Amino acid sequence: MNRIFLDVHALQTVPPSNLNRDDTGAPKTAVYGGVPRARVSSQAWKRAVRTYFRDEHLLDPGELGVRTKKVVELLADRITAFAPAVERATALSLADETVKAAGFKTEVPKRKADQAKKDGSLTPVPESKYLLFLSSRQLDGLARLALEGAVDITAFLKTKENKARAKELADTRHSVDIALFGRMVADVADINVDAAVQVAHALSVHRVDTESDYYTAVDDKNTDEETGAGMIGTVDFNSATLYRYAALGVHQLAANLGQGLREDEPRTEPVRRAVEAFVHAFAASLPTGKINTFGHHTEPDAVIVKLRTTRPISYVAAFEDPVRSDGGGHLREAADRLAAYASDVERAYGDPDTTLTWVLRVGPATQRLAELGTESDALRELVAAVGQAVAEHLEKPA
Numbered sequence: 001m002n003r004i005f006l007d008v009h010a011l012q013t014v015p016p017s018n019l020n021r022d023d024t025g026a027p028k029t030a031v032y033g034g035v036p037r038a039r040v041s042s043q044a045w046k047r048a049v050r051t052y053f054r055d056e057h058l059l060d061p062g063e064l065g066v067r068t069k070k071v072v073e074l075l076a077d078r079i080t081a082f083a084p085a086v087e088r089a090t091a092l093s094l095a096d097e098t099v100k101a102a103g104f105k106t107e108v109p110k111r112k113a114d115q116a117k118k119d120g121s122l123t124p125v126p127e128s129k130y131l132l133f134l135s136s137r138q139l140d141g142l143a144r145l146a147l148e149g150a151v152d153i154t155a156f157l158k159t160k161e162n163k164a165r166a167k168e169l170a171d172t173r174h175s176v177d178i179a180l181f182g183r184m185v186a187d188v189a190d191i192n193v194d195a196a197v198q199v200a201h202a203l204s205v206h207r208v209d210t211e212s213d214y215y216t217a218v219d220d221k222n223t224d225e226e227t228g229a230g231m232i233g234t235v236d237f238n239s240a241t242l243y244r245y246a247a248l249g250v251h252q253l254a255a256n257l258g259q260g261l262r263e264d265e266p267r268t269e270p271v272r273r274a275v276e277a278f279v280h281a282f283a284a285s286l287p288t289g290k291i292n293t294f295g296h297h298t299e300p301d302a303v304i305v306k307l308r309t310t311r312p313i314s315y316v317a318a319f320e321d322p323v324r325s326d327g328g329g330h331l332r333e334a335a336d337r338l339a340a341y342a343s344d345v346e347r348a349y350g351d352p353d354t355t356l357t358w359v360l361r362v363g364p365a366t367q368r369l370a371e372l373g374t375e376s377d378a379l380r381e382l383v384a385a386v387g388q389a390v391a392e393h394l395e396k397p398a
Contacts, residue, residue, distance in 0.1 A: 004250035004393050005312045006275065006386070008282055009342075010300040011205075011334055011366070013241045016213075017296035019287040020044040026210055026236040030203060033320040038204035038240035044287045045244070046199050049278065050177050052285040058277040063270075065135040065175035069127040072096045072106055076125075078143035086150070094146040094153050096126050101157040101166040102142065103188040105129045133183040135175030142169050167191065172258065176274040179256035180248075196253035197246060197278065198312070204240035205319040205334045212236050235293060241330040243319055243338075244300070246282055247312035250275065250390055268394040276387035279305060283360075283379055301331055302361040302369050303379070304342070305386050307393070309354045315342050332365040339368040356389055358382050 018027045020040045030039040053059050068074060075095035080086055086094075099106055105128065112124040134142075145166060149156025156162055171191040174183075182195030212234045219230035254271045283303045286296070306313075318341035323330045346352070357373025360382045376382035 002251065002393075002396075003309060004390070005308050005310075006248040006250060006279070006390070007304075007306040007308065007312050007314075008246045008248070008279060009304040009306075009315055009338070010244040010283060011241060011302045011331065011338065012202075012244060012298060012300040013329075013331055014239060014296050014298050015294070016211075016237045016239045017294040018235065018237045018290040019296065020289050024236075027238050029208065029210065030201065032203055032316075033322050035207040035322050036209065037206075037322075038208040038238050038242065040202040040242065040287060042199040042201050044289070045202060045282075045285065046181055046197075048285040048287045049199075049281040050181070052281040053177060053277055056281070056284075058280060059176055059273070062136045063176045063273075065133055065178045066139070067131050067133040069129075069131055070125070071099055071104070071128050071132045071134065073125050073127075075099060075139055075142055075146070078139050079146055082143055083147055083150075086147075090150075092125055094150055095143075097153045097157055098142050098146040098166060099128065101163050102170040103167055103191065104132060104170075104185070105187065130185070132185070133178055134170065135173060135178055137173040137175070138170055141173070142166065145169060174256055174258070176257070176270070176277065179253055179274065180278055193256055194252060196249045196256055199282075200245040200314060200316070202242045202244040203316065203319070204238075205243050205337075206241065206323040206325065206330045208238045208240050210236050210238050235290065237290075237294065241301075241323070241334055243316055243334070244282075245314045245316060246278075247314075248275065248278060250394070254394065268391045271394060272387045272391040275390045276383045279386055280379060280383045299362070300360075301363065302335060302338075302359070302366045303382065304338075304360075304369065304372060305358045305382065306373075307356040307386065307389055308351065310349070310351050313345055313349065315345065317341065329365075335361075335366040336368050339372060342372055358385055 020028050022028050028039045028041060029036050053064060066074060072092060072095045075098065076091040079091040079094055096106055106126040107129060108124050108126050116122065116124055146153065149162065157166065174193060178193055180197045183193040185191055214234050216229035217231040253274060257270050283300055315338055318337045323333045358376055359369055359373045360376045360379060361369050376385065
């Protein structure tokens with residue numbers, strides 16, 4: 001298959017907020033162009049995208065995976081769902097043996113074991129030593145395998161054939177989120193999945209200084225004679241116009257998904273569905289750090305999507321020289337710079353014969369971005385157009 005990439009760029013303005021905290025509780029920052037910038041980590045926004053898939057029903061639950069240490073408990077739930085007559089303790093034993101046969105290490109967490117010994121309660125359920133990312137269909141396959149050998153699960157999984165089946169079930173029929181974001185298991189490297197998506201750390205286009213909000217809380221039961229606060233504290237925040245970027249290797253996504261998520265559809269269909277879900281979720285999702293405190297519910301001011309056969313290109317260098325506010329905000333100059341820089345880079349390094357561009361923008365401040373490509377009136381319209389173009393590219397002979 002020919003290499004196909006999607007570049008997704010966004011400008012998004014957020015008010016006072018703390019989307020992604022560091023170890024001190026302050027908003028994360030980075031120095032770029034010699035000045036401090038607001039930063040939202042790649043991991044924070046990828047988590048927001050995965051959550052958006054589920055919460056907004058962009059994908060069927062069967063197309064999504066679960067990342068957890070509680071894989072034994074989760075697999076036991078699948079076993080009892082398929083065979084309600086199986087007792088819980090038996091299901092847990094079957095699940096633990098099957099998880100280990102697939103190559104994953106499990107153990108009872110020491111903290112929970114010590115607490116159980118202290119309380120005199122039952123031994124806790126074993127957990128994997130690391131977060132495991134498994135698709136719904138992988139869990140179903142492992143559950144059915146466990147039930148197949150339920151009479152003597154230890155002997156059943158000792159055979160070379162059945163152990164190989166367990167590993168194969170854990171490494172085929174990947175969910176969309178595993179195919180997109182990859183999977184790494186340090187001690188079972190042969191089931192790692194290379195991510196199809198690379199997400200950049202979002203950076204403010206301008207210099208940002210962290211501020212602190214000093215707050216107080218009053219005791220509702222205080223009398224008039226009882227003055228003063230019941231609690232005082234501070235919370236750090238900043239506000240920023242962010243440049244966001246992600247690169248999606250469509251060819252890698254197709255390889256990760258394999259023959260597809262459903263038996264009755266062409267291979268291009270699950271790829272199209274996954275691409276549409278990612279573009280939609282990347283544009284519309286939002287990290288929720290301190291959201292109850294700041295209510296920072298904003299949408300991107302502009303989204304630009306490019307489909308290309310050359311390598312991915314970020315436009316972050318448009319803001320290496322930080323935007324300086326003239327008292328009228330940062331968005332207009334950021335949009336103007338982005339439009340100019342994108343045009344220059346594409347002229348110098350792009351391939352206009354094989355590159356398609358879509359633009360979604362809001363308000364007059366982003367007007368110059370309209371010249372970059374085909375304008376969409378709504379996010380769903382842009383998403384559908386991108387998905388259709390991807391499907392058409394996949395159908396072309398290699």
